[in-house]
Amino acid sequence: MRQPAGRSARRSGGERKPREERWAELIEVATQVFYEKGYDGASLQDIADRLGMLKGSLYYYIQSKEDLLFDVISAVHKEGLAVVRSRSEVPGGPLERLESVIRGHVEHTCRNLVPTAVFLHELSALPVERRKEILGSEHAYQGVFRDLVEQGQAAGLVRADLDPRLAALSILGSTNWVYRWFRPGGTFTPEQIGAEMAEMAIRGIATEETLQDRASR
């Protein structure tokens, strides 16, 4: 437990804040700590320390450590999915929509690096039921990508011999991997990454004719 100084240190920091404000801080700090140490490697002590409160006090806000991870993850997931879903309904053909989805997804990942990393990396620390509660029984993200690929095939824009599930997983792989190497202020901007990845993805699945049409525009 190791309280800094059980004896002499009376109510040291102990700032009192309204519930909502503290809750926001809690989520933020927990996200950061889970990011740095992983869910199992992080202790409630770590989180409490950084908030300037005692471990026991956390239970005024949460019911369990697991709940905390759940809240962190489900928040990012909801947000990310909203971005992707809205982009998938943008005006234009399937390929324009796919491009928009990829760019949006990548940019959102880069701008929310820490929460996204926790989502992608620590989801497996949740028990299956709670995982499903977040993802839906069918993987939602995957579905958006796959649908767009299928629409592209229906319109003759995407190679017909391609398995749409595989294509979706491939694209999702390259975009989801971004959280492993992107660093803000690094060589690339989120927009650059999004744009180039979208371009590669679309060229990867398009028919030759589609590519020529796009080139001559």
Place this chain on the structure above:
Amino acid sequence: MRQPAGRSARRSGGERKPREERWAELIEVATQVFYEKGYDGASLQDIADRLGMLKGSLYYYIQSKEDLLFDVISAVHKEGLAVVRSRSEVPGGPLERLESVIRGHVEHTCRNLVPTAVFLHELSALPVERRKEILGSEHAYQGVFRDLVEQGQAAGLVRADLDPRLAALSILGSTNWVYRWFRPGGTFTPEQIGAEMAEMAIRGIATEETLQDRASR
């Protein structure tokens, strides 16, 4: 600790095996347990239980829990890197080599799902120094892919406006993501996945002329 029955149960399983054999078992079991529970989530007790021995006995083989993870990870990594490196020197042009690398990488991942997953997922549980000891100071995998892309550009086969690092990361992303969804006996075979991913990747980075040449072959 909870020994099954400290009193009555004399040497229960306690099979005695030669060092090498046990070591192999240990690595295998540890890999599996790390896969299922994650490094921090797994306890030496879990591993010992599955080996039919006591926790303390593990220290006849290892110096620390961390060493165990290190050994598990560095083994897969060495193997995987060897596959990729050898494939990168296959006869043919840069694109043929890239295709071979991607196929080899994906197939190796699928056929060594569990160790690969531990490598990709738990590497971050190692302290930085030991991580570098495995990866080399420059990320080796990434280098192989990037080099091939650059060679492709030099030969005019790959779009010149593409950043080779970004292209490498994109390809590596889609292939490394495979460990998250592939299941043996599922819809796709490793060969299928490797082939389709290679095709998508190459089309994604190639110039229009290259694609037409390939199509007319």
Place this chain on the structure above:
DNA sequence: CTGTGACTGTCGACCGTTTGGTAGGCTTTT
């Protein structure tokens, strides 16, 4: 063929620390 001693692999009990979690009381705000 037997006796002996060194070695090897495992046990069993233990240590100090940390963990997630609980309960009741104190203080500040409303």
Place this chain on the structure above:
DNA sequence: AAAAGCCTACCAAACGGTCGACAGTCACAG
């Protein structure tokens, strides 16, 4: 005076790790 926010003090369990004891195995001497 009630409610909200946080602290103190505690718990049982689990963790990684240590260490002396000891049984089974094997090589070799007699």
